[in-house]
Every structure is written in structure tokens, then in C-alpha cells.
Amino acid sequence: MTAAFPFTLSDMPVPMVFATHRIIRDCNAEFARLFGYDRADLINGSLARLYPAIADFVRTGEMWRHNLPGGAVYYDERVMADAGGTRFWCRVHGRTRDPVDPFAWALYCFEPISRPVSRKTLSLTGRQRQILTLVAQGKTSAVIAEETGLSRRTVEAHRLRLTRAVGVENSAQLIAWFLSE
Incomplete structure (x- = not known):
């Protein structure tokens, strides 16, 4: 005998969204509130x-397509934008039920991070911010290369440019700068 799950998405106290092919099919009020929208305005709209x-x-999307298949759980940290255009850092956890197409049926949990989006952070390219968050998670250049689909050498070049861009000397200082921003 299987017991019915006693909760629905709308009962969850954290921002959650159910999406098919990156189109929001359902979300809870916490998710809508996080982004400053009415829930109804988000349903059937793109996560873009x-x-x-x-x-x-x-x-x-490319990074998640590579890392989420097979029912895997994956997460990253990224800058998102609310309805008014305000940018904020967010940790996103996701899971798919489709072993082949990770976007066919996916559930995501969004957790705002109390890390300010500084001018210096915004001056970095999107790719640099992506690499920076993966470095801050303690991932090696080889792992980052695998997750992003870049070569290890390209990742190392990004890391070097990042240290120069923010005025630090090594990865440890880069992570400390990022976490204190």
C-alpha cells in the first residue's frame, strides 16, 4: 500500500517550480514572491x-543539460533578476525524472543567497560569474571543464583572468573575495 504524499507544491515553504522544457508549469507563492510576480503571470511562461x-x-541550460540527466540532482549558484530588474544571487537545486531529457520534467528549488550583487561582480561576464561560482564550490578546473563543456585549459584561462579582474593573486583569495562581496 502506498501512502499519498501529504503535501503539494503550493504547501512548500521554499520557492519551488515545476517546469517542462524550461517552461514554468507550476510554482508556489514563495517562488512568485521571490521574483516579484503574481503566480498566474509565471505559469506557462519561460524561465528565461x-x-x-x-x-x-x-x-x-547547457550546463544543466550536461549534469542533470539520469535522475541526477544538481545545483549551482547564479545571478537572477526579479520583475523590477533587481539582480540577486540564488542557489538553485534541480532534479529531473526523465533519464534522457533532463528538461522534460524537472523540479527546481530556489534559495536566495545573502550575497550582494556588487558592481565588480556585474562587471564580470556571465561566463566568468559561472566559473567563479563553480570555483567557490571548491571544484577543480577539470570538474568545471566537465560541467561546463569547456576545455580544462579554457577554464584555467578564465580563472587566471578572474584573479586579475578582481585584483587577487590566487584561487584561495578569489574565493575569499567572492564570498565577502
């Missing part, structure tokens, strides 16, 4: 409207 730029949406 929640990103600062379409390039961020595409880049994140």
Missing part, C-alpha cells in the same frame, strides 16, 4: 524571463 540576460539562460 528570470535571468538578467538570455545568454545567462542559455549558458545555464
Whole structure:
């Protein structure tokens, strides 16, 4: 005998969204509130409207397409944008039920991070912010290369440019700068 799950998406106290092929099919009030929309305005709309730029949406999609298949759980940290255009850092956890197409049926949980989006952070490219968040998660260049579909050498070049861009000397200082921003 199977017991019915006693909760629905709307009962969840954290921002959650159910999406098919990156189209919002359902979300809870916490998710809508996080982004400053009415829930009804988000349903059947693309997740793309929640990103600062379409390039961020595409880049994140490619990374998740590579890392989410097979029922895997994956997460990242990224800058998102609310209805008024205000940008904020967010940790996103996702899981798919489709072993082949990770976007066919996916559930995402969004957690705002109390890390300010500074001018310096915004001056970085979307790719640099992506690499920076993966470095801050303690991932090696090889792992980052695998997750992003870039070569290890390209990742190392991004890391070097990041240290120069923010005025630090090594990865440890880069992570400390990022976490204190």
C-alpha cells in the first residue's frame, strides 16, 4: 500500500517550480514572491524571463543539460533578476525524472543567497560569474571543464583572468573575495 504524499507544491515553504522544457508549469507563492510576480503571470511562461540576460539562460541550460540527466540532482549558484530588474544571487537545486531529457520534467528549488550583487561582480561576464561560482564550490578546473563543456585549459584561462579582474593573486583569495562581496 502506498501512502499519498501529504503535501503539494503550493504547501512548500521554499520557492519551488515545476517546469517542462524550461517552461514554468507550476510554482508556489514563495517562488512568485521571490521574483516579484503574481503566480498566474509565471505559469506557462519561460524561465528565461528570470535571468538578467538570455545568454545567462542559455549558458545555464547547457550546463544543466550536461549534469542533470539520469535522475541526477544538481545545483549551482547564479545571478537572477526579479520583475523590477533587481539582480540577486540564488542557489538553485534541480532534479529531473526523465533519464534522457533532463528538461522534460524537472523540479527546481530556489534559495536566495545573502550575497550582494556588487558592481565588480556585474562587471564580470556571465561566463566568468559561472566559473567563479563553480570555483567557490571548491571544484577543480577539470570538474568545471566537465560541467561546463569547456576545455580544462579554457577554464584555467578564465580563472587566471578572474584573479586579475578582481585584483587577487590566487584561487584561495578569489574565493575569499567572492564570498565577502
